[in-house]
Amino acid sequence: MTEKKTSVRHEVKSSVKDESLIEKRRDQMIRGAVKLFREKGFHRTTTREIAKEAGFSIGTLYEYIRTKEDVLYLVCDRIYEEVHDRLAPLAEQQGTIKGLKNAIRLYIETIDEMDDEFTVMYQETKSLPKAALSYVLEKELEMAGLFERMLAGCSEAGEITLSEKEARLGAHHIIVQGQMWAFRRWTLRKQFTLREFIDMLTDQLLYGVAGRPQKGEVK
Amino acid sequence: MTEKKTSVRHEVKSSVKDESLIEKRRDQMIRGAVKLFREKGFHRTTTREIAKEAGFSIGTLYEYIRTKEDVLYLVCDRIYEEVHDRLAPLAEQQGTIKGLKNAIRLYIETIDEMDDEFTVMYQETKSLPKAALSYVLEKELEMAGLFERMLAGCSEAGEITLSEKEARLGAHHIIVQGQMWAFRRWTLRKQFTLREFIDMLTDQLLYGVAGRPQKGEVK
Amino acid sequence: MTEKKTSVRHEVKSSVKDESLIEKRRDQMIRGAVKLFREKGFHRTTTREIAKEAGFSIGTLYEYIRTKEDVLYLVCDRIYEEVHDRLAPLAEQQGTIKGLKNAIRLYIETIDEMDDEFTVMYQETKSLPKAALSYVLEKELEMAGLFERMLAGCSEAGEITLSEKEARLGAHHIIVQGQMWAFRRWTLRKQFTLREFIDMLTDQLLYGVAGRPQKGEVK
Amino acid sequence: MTEKKTSVRHEVKSSVKDESLIEKRRDQMIRGAVKLFREKGFHRTTTREIAKEAGFSIGTLYEYIRTKEDVLYLVCDRIYEEVHDRLAPLAEQQGTIKGLKNAIRLYIETIDEMDDEFTVMYQETKSLPKAALSYVLEKELEMAGLFERMLAGCSEAGEITLSEKEARLGAHHIIVQGQMWAFRRWTLRKQFTLREFIDMLTDQLLYGVAGRPQKGEVK
DNA sequence: CATGAATGAGCGTTCATTCAT
DNA sequence: GATGAATGAACGCTCATTCAT
Numbered sequence: 040m041t042e043k044k045t046s047v048r049h050e051v052k053s054s055v056k057d058e059s060l061i062e063k064r065r066d067q068m069i070r071g072a073v074k075l076f077r078e079k080g081f082h083r084t085t086t087r088e089i090a091k092e093a094g095f096s097i098g099t100l101y102e103y104i105r106t107k108e109d110v111l112y113l114v115c116d117r118i119y120e121e122v123h124d125r126l127a128p129l130a131e132q133q134g135t136i137k138g139l140k141n142a143i144r145l146y147i148e149t150i151d152e153m154d155d156e157f158t159v160m161y162q163e164t165k166s167l168p169k170a171a172l173s174y175v176l177e178k179e180l181e182m183a184g185l186f187e188r189m190l191a192g193c194s195e196a197g198e199i200t201l202s203e204k205e206a207r208l209g210a211h212h213i214i215v216q217g218q219m220w221a222f223r224r225w226t227l228r229k230q231f232t233l234r235e236f237i238d239m240l241t242d243q244l245l246y247g248v249a250g251r252p253q254k255g256e257v258k
Numbered sequence: 259m260t261e262k263k264t265s266v267r268h269e270v271k272s273s274v275k276d277e278s279l280i281e282k283r284r285d286q287m288i289r290g291a292v293k294l295f296r297e298k299g300f301h302r303t304t305t306r307e308i309a310k311e312a313g314f315s316i317g318t319l320y321e322y323i324r325t326k327e328d329v330l331y332l333v334c335d336r337i338y339e340e341v342h343d344r345l346a347p348l349a350e351q352q353g354t355i356k357g358l359k360n361a362i363r364l365y366i367e368t369i370d371e372m373d374d375e376f377t378v379m380y381q382e383t384k385s386l387p388k389a390a391l392s393y394v395l396e397k398e399l400e401m402a403g404l405f406e407r408m409l410a411g412c413s414e415a416g417e418i419t420l421s422e423k424e425a426r427l428g429a430h431h432i433i434v435q436g437q438m439w440a441f442r443r444w445t446l447r448k449q450f451t452l453r454e455f456i457d458m459l460t461d462q463l464l465y466g467v468a469g470r471p472q473k474g475e476v477k
Numbered sequence: 478m479t480e481k482k483t484s485v486r487h488e489v490k491s492s493v494k495d496e497s498l499i500e501k502r503r504d505q506m507i508r509g510a511v512k513l514f515r516e517k518g519f520h521r522t523t524t525r526e527i528a529k530e531a532g533f534s535i536g537t538l539y540e541y542i543r544t545k546e547d548v549l550y551l552v553c554d555r556i557y558e559e560v561h562d563r564l565a566p567l568a569e570q571q572g573t574i575k576g577l578k579n580a581i582r583l584y585i586e587t588i589d590e591m592d593d594e595f596t597v598m599y600q601e602t603k604s605l606p607k608a609a610l611s612y613v614l615e616k617e618l619e620m621a622g623l624f625e626r627m628l629a630g631c632s633e634a635g636e637i638t639l640s641e642k643e644a645r646l647g648a649h650h651i652i653v654q655g656q657m658w659a660f661r662r663w664t665l666r667k668q669f670t671l672r673e674f675i676d677m678l679t680d681q682l683l684y685g686v687a688g689r690p691q692k693g694e695v696k
Numbered sequence: 697m698t699e700k701k702t703s704v705r706h707e708v709k710s711s712v713k714d715e716s717l718i719e720k721r722r723d724q725m726i727r728g729a730v731k732l733f734r735e736k737g738f739h740r741t742t743t744r745e746i747a748k749e750a751g752f753s754i755g756t757l758y759e760y761i762r763t764k765e766d767v768l769y770l771v772c773d774r775i776y777e778e779v780h781d782r783l784a785p786l787a788e789q790q791g792t793i794k795g796l797k798n799a800i801r802l803y804i805e806t807i808d809e810m811d812d813e814f815t816v817m818y819q820e821t822k823s824l825p826k827a828a829l830s831y832v833l834e835k836e837l838e839m840a841g842l843f844e845r846m847l848a849g850c851s852e853a854g855e856i857t858l859s860e861k862e863a864r865l866g867a868h869h870i871i872v873q874g875q876m877w878a879f880r881r882w883t884l885r886k887q888f889t890l891r892e893f894i895d896m897l898t899d900q901l902l903y904g905v906a907g908r909p910q911k912g913e914v915k
Numbered sequence: 916c917a918t919g920a921a922t923g924a925g926c927g928t929t930c931a932t933t934c935a936t
Numbered sequence: 937g938a939t940g941a942a943t944g945a946a947c948g949c950t951c952a953t954t955c956a957t
Contacts, residue, residue, distance in 0.1 A: 055920065080384060082301035086948060098922050101949065136468070162384065165299065180445065190467065199468045207449055208458050209467050211442065212435075219434040226399060230426055239427050247466035248409065248418055248428045274937070305931060317934085317939045326931065493941065518822060520739035524927060536930085536943045545927065599879075600822065603737065618883065645887055646896050649880065650873075657872040664837065668864055677865050685904035712916070743952060755918045755955085764952065922954080929947075936939085 049116075049174045051109045055102050064103050067093040069117050072110050077155040081111055081163040111163055112171040118156040119178040125149050126185060133192035136199070140241055142189055143213060147237050150217045157221040179214075186210035199245075209244065216240050268335075268390040270328045274321050283322045286312040288336050291329050296374040300330055300382040330382055331390040337375040338397040344368050345404060352411035355418070359460055361408055362432060366456050369436045376440040398433075405429035418464075428463065435459045487554075487609045489547045493540050502541050505531040507555050510548050515593040519549055519601040549601055550609040556594040557616040563587050564623060571630035574637070578679055580627055581651060585675050588655045595659040617652075624648035637683075647682065654678045706773075706828040708766045712759050721760045724750040726774050729767050734812040738768055738820040768820055769828040775813040776835040782806050783842060790849035793856070797898055799846055800870060804894050807874045814878040836871075843867035856902075866901065873897050 053061050071092030075084040086107050090100040104110055126146060132138025150157050164175060187210035194201040201209065220227065220236060227236060272280050290311030294303040305326050309319040323329055345365060351357025369376050383394060406429035413420040420428065439446065439455060446455060491499050509530030513522040524545050528538040542548055564584060570576025588595050602613060625648035632639040639647065658665065658674060665674060710718050728749030732741040743764050747757040761767055783803060789795025807814050821832060844867035851858040858866065877884065877893065884893060 057920085060920080080301075082299075083385075085946080096922050097949085098924095098951085099920075102920070105949095107948065162381065165381065201467060204449060204454075205458065205467065208455075208462070211438065211446065212459075212462060215434055215438040215442075216431075218437075219430060223430060223434070226395075227430065230423060235423070236427075239424065240431075243427065243431060243463070243466060245466045245468040247462060247464045248420055248424065276937085279937085304929085315939050316932090317941095318937080320932070321937070324932095495941085498941080520737075521823075523925085534943050535928085536945095537941075539928065540941065543928095600819065603819065614883075642887060642892075643896065646893075646900065649876065649884065650897075650900060653872055653876040653880070654869075656875075657868065661868060661872070664833075665868065668861060673861070674865070677862065678869075681865065681869060681904060682900070683904040685900060685902045714916090717916085742950085753918050754953090755920095756916080758953070759916070762953095918955105918957085920954105920956095922952105924951100926950075927948100930945100931943105933941105933943080934939105935941095 049112060049171045051113060052105055053103045061103060064093070064095070064099070065113060067095070068100065068103065068110060069114050072114050073155050073159055076111070076114065076159040076163060081159075081166050086110075106168075108166065108168050108171070112167055112175070114156070115160050115164060115167065115171075115175045116178075118153065118160050119175070119182070121153065121156075122146075122149055122182065123178075126182070129189070130185065133189055134196040134198075136193060136245070139189050139193055142186065143241050143244070144237050146186075146213065146217055147220055147240075148233070150221050151224075151233055154221055154224065157218075161218055161221065183207075183210045183214050186213045212244060216244075268331060268393045270322075270332060271324050272322045280322060283312075283314070283318070284332055286314070287319065287322065287329060288333050291333050292337075292374055292378055295330075295333065295378040295382060300378075300385050305329075325387075327385065327387050327390070331386055331394070333375075334379050334383060334386065334390075334394045335397075337372065337379050338394065338401070340372070340375075341368055341401065342397075345401070348408070349404060352408055353415040353417075355412060355464070358408050358412055361405065362460050362463070363456050365405075365432065365436055366439055366459075367452070369440050370443075370452055373440060373443065376437075380437055380440065402426075402429045402433050405432045431463060435463075487550060487612045489551060490543055491541045499541060502531070502533070502537070503551055505533070506538065506541065506548060507552050510552050511593050511597055514549070514552065514597040514601060519597075519604050524548075544606075546604065546606050546609070550605055550613070552594070553598050553602060553605065553609075553613045554616075556591065556598050557613065557620070559591065559594075560584075560587055560620065561616075564620070567627070568623065571627055572634040572636075574631060574683070577627050577631055580624065581679050581682070582675050584624075584651065584655055585658055585678070586671070588659050589662075589671055592659055592662065595656070599656055599659065621645075621648045621652050624651045650682060654682075706769060706831045708770060709762050710760045718760060721750075721752070721756070722770055724752070725757065725760065725767060726771050729771050730775075730813055730816060733768075733771065733816040733820060738816075738823050743767075763825075765823065765825050765828070769824055769832070771813075772817050772821060772824065772828075772832050773835075775810070775817050776832065776839070778810070778813075779806060779839065780835070783839070786846070787842060790846055791853040791855075793850060793902070796846050796850055799843065800898050800901070801894050803843075803870065803874055804877055804897075805890070807878050808881075808890055811878060811881070814875075818875055818878065840864075840867045840871050843870045869901060873901075 055061055055064070068089065071094075072084070072089050075088055075092055078084075086100060087097050089107075089110060090097045093100065104113070126142065126149070129138065129142040129145060132141060164172065167175060187206050190199075190201055190206040190209045191203070193199050194206060231239070274280055274283075287308065290313070291303070291308050294307055294311055297303075305319060306316050308329060309316045312319065323332070345361065345368070348357065348361040348364060351360060383391065386394060406425050409418075409420055409425040409428045410422070412418050413425060450458070493499055493502070506527065509532070510522070510527050513526055513530055516522075524538060525535050527545075527548060528535045531538065542551070564580065564587070567576065567580040567583060570579060602610065605613060625644050628637075628639055628644040628647045629641070631637050632644060669677070712718055712721075725746065728751075729741070729746050732745055732749055735741075743757060744754050746767060747754045750757065761770070783799070783806070786795065786799040786802060789798060821829065824832060844863050847856075847858055847863040847866045848860070850856050851863060888896070
């Protein structure tokens with residue numbers, strides 16, 4: 040299904056050799072960058088600010104990256120990695136509505152916690168250099184694929200009835216609802232708690248605004 | 259409901275007096291800017307490029323705006339205005355599922371046609387200065403409000419059953435699906451035609467993935 | 478003979494449109510740059526210093542060039558132009574030893590006056606970008622060609638006997654002696670006046686250290 | 697004549713005590729530096745690159761020098777040393793035209809072989825710090841002095857007739873012809889083989905372009 | 916002695932904005 | 937009103953040099 044791996048992981052060169060040090064410094068760097076990108080966006084953030092926020096000098100920053108865009112890539116990559124790690128366990132629950140609901144809940148909760156990171160990722164992705172962009176885009180599709188398989192699994196198990204296309208659209212739908220919470224939380228929060236939001240969007244996904252079951256009717 | 263007007267229209271000062279000239283020049287400016295912002299983003303576009311694309315000199319550009327951000331505001335404002343103009347007629351069809359469906363179709367089709375403008379608006383909005391940002395955000399809520407009232411209308415007419423909150427979420431759902439088409443068209447197009455997409459999201463909104471009526475069962 | 482024009486004039490783009498202003502500013506720029514390059518070399522001279530020496534801001538400097546290397550090219554180009562203009566009239570005197578002697582005198586005197594420029598040109602030429610380098614090198618060959626034709630002319634007129642190759646080497650000899658005066662003036666001056674140097678190298682060229690005519694013997 | 701030693705050998709401080717180790721490391725360093733300087737010039741070569749090319753770390757490099765300019769000095773010094781060693785034996789042949797011709801041949805052949813080194817030396821010398829520069833310049837004069845004495849020797853032996861001044865100029869002439877081969881080989885090679893070049897410049901030095909002896913007339 | 920991570924002054928270059936014409 | 941030359945603060949990035957290990 041996803042056997043074709045078109046793009047390879049985009050490597051960010053470092054002139055430092057100690058791998059564990061690279062890990063550590065990049066951690067600092069990513070943490071600082073996320074904060075700044077969130078506050079002022081990628082373009083308004085300077086490399087000196089990133090270095091300062093990370094706790095080292097501009098010279099040191101450039102020991103671990105080659106261009107400012109590398110920082111953005113590192114940030115995006117890290118986020119996908121974390122989201123993937125959090126969501127991966129759900130794959131086991133394939134084939135049940137319950138599993139699907141859990142996955143959605145977990146996904147939205149993840150976004151809620153990593154709000155800064157998500158906002159950065161969705162807003163700044165386009166500033167990535169070509170090669171990095173296609174790698175990141177691929178990872179995004181992977182995430183959609185995860186939900187797509189869950190929906191297809193439910194369909195196969197007979198819990199719902201979905202064509203392949205519908206499963207694909209449904210998956211995108213979920214992903215987009217996540218973006219929605221990341222982007223529009225500022226106003227949605229005035230109306231909904233996180234829990235309410237999750238419940239309602241799950242309901243809407245499953246039953247739509249017209250076909251909702253009577254209270255208590257179905258699970 | 260929306261009687262509280264918190265922010266006023268953000269005025270962009272011009273040193274030119276002739277109002278019709280201002281109108282004309284800003285038209286040129288916005289047209290050029292949209293094209294450039296779409297291609298390279300707000301930050302990568304220079305004021306010189308905007309002036310050139312608009313067909314006049316950098317000096318003249320600054321006769322009609324005060325800062326580069328003014329151009330962005332002008333662009334966002336224009337887009338909302340146009341979207342609003344296109345969608346406003348729908349308000350009359352309140353209270354029918356058919357009207358709702360038409361509205362969704364028109365909305366998505368508008369986005370499809372004004373793809374450049376929407377992309378710019380959603381990607382660059384955050385670069386707006388505070389005052390302009392809140393004005394633009396308010397206009398965005400207005401748009402959601404339009405759909406919210408349509409959903410509420412359907413509910414009142416008994417076509418569907420929705421609480422106030424559910425109507426609000428449904429409205430956001432529609433808005434976000436629009437963004438989805440603007441943002442993800444590059445991949446969705448591989449799977450769906452515009453018409454298919456509209457149909458499926460409408461279905462989705464109304465009946466969800468689980469509650470879909472049997473073929474032919476309901477309209 | 479020189480009918481094959483392989484490389485075209487390397488154009489330096491300016492964002493300023495007024496041609497006469499470009500001329501004027503580049504004059505200032507070249508004058509300042511020559512002075513600085515002479516004192517500290519191309520690499521040790523900063524663009525800010527060039528701008529300051531030229532009498533305008535760094536921003537203005539970059540209105541008239543695109544890169545620092547453009548300044549170097551402009552300097553080299555200007556020098557060749559001036560040398561060529563000074564030497565061109567001599568071409569008429571082809572075919573006489575007297576004309577040749579005049580040409581050599583004029584050439585060395587030019588170098589003596591434009592010492593700074595020549596030193597810069599010979600020392601920094603290699604820092605030119607590829608395209609500019611080949612253009613400048615070609616102009617250098619042109620200059621050698623001028624002397625080559627004069628020597629060939631003398632030979633045809635029967636004043637001296639030279640094969641084509643010998644004429645070519647003789648021409649290079651003259652060019653190199655010029656470089657020598659530019660490079661080694663600091664020490665040669667302790668021993669020779671400019672006039673003495675010119676006389677001796679002319680003698681050297683014509684008669685060598687062994688074949689010198691007895692005093693008064695020949696012209 | 698050259699009894700006044702104005703400048704002393706410019707010492708390059710090293711924090712390492714072991715003299716033989718210093719020798720070894722500097723050898724590696726010079727070899728690497730010459731290669732790099734030739735390829736990209738002194739200024740475009742980084743200390744890191746020098747260290748890498750030499751086979752040790754940047755830290756180690758700085759155990760054996762104090763500044764980057766030290767490397768340049770070491771390189772220049774080494775080149776003069778080598779040239780001197782090669783040419784010194786010729787001093788014995790003083791007083792004969794044959795010896796002079798041999799010296800010239802050897803000199804040009806040396807330059808041809810050590811092209812890289814010569815180019816570096818002539819191009820980058822000016823980047824030397826003041827103290828080092830005057831030391832190197834003095835060594836250059838020494839080299840000219842070698843040829844000057846040979847020419848004077850020939851004159852004293854009656855083989856040619858030269859005033860002191862003429863001998864000095866002749867010596868400079870030879871030196872400059874060497875530079876010429878180093879600098880202009882790129883074009884001269886199209887016309888002359890090394891041997892031809894040597895023969896012709898020797899001829900020109902001895903007899904000039906006008907006073908050449910008939911074929912076979914003299915030696 | 917050897918290493919290489921850390922530093923930060925300084926470089927080339929850009930571009931929003933101004934203002935004299 | 938329109939122009940475009942001038943400005944300089946600010947940016948991304950480099951690299952000679954240091955010093956703790």
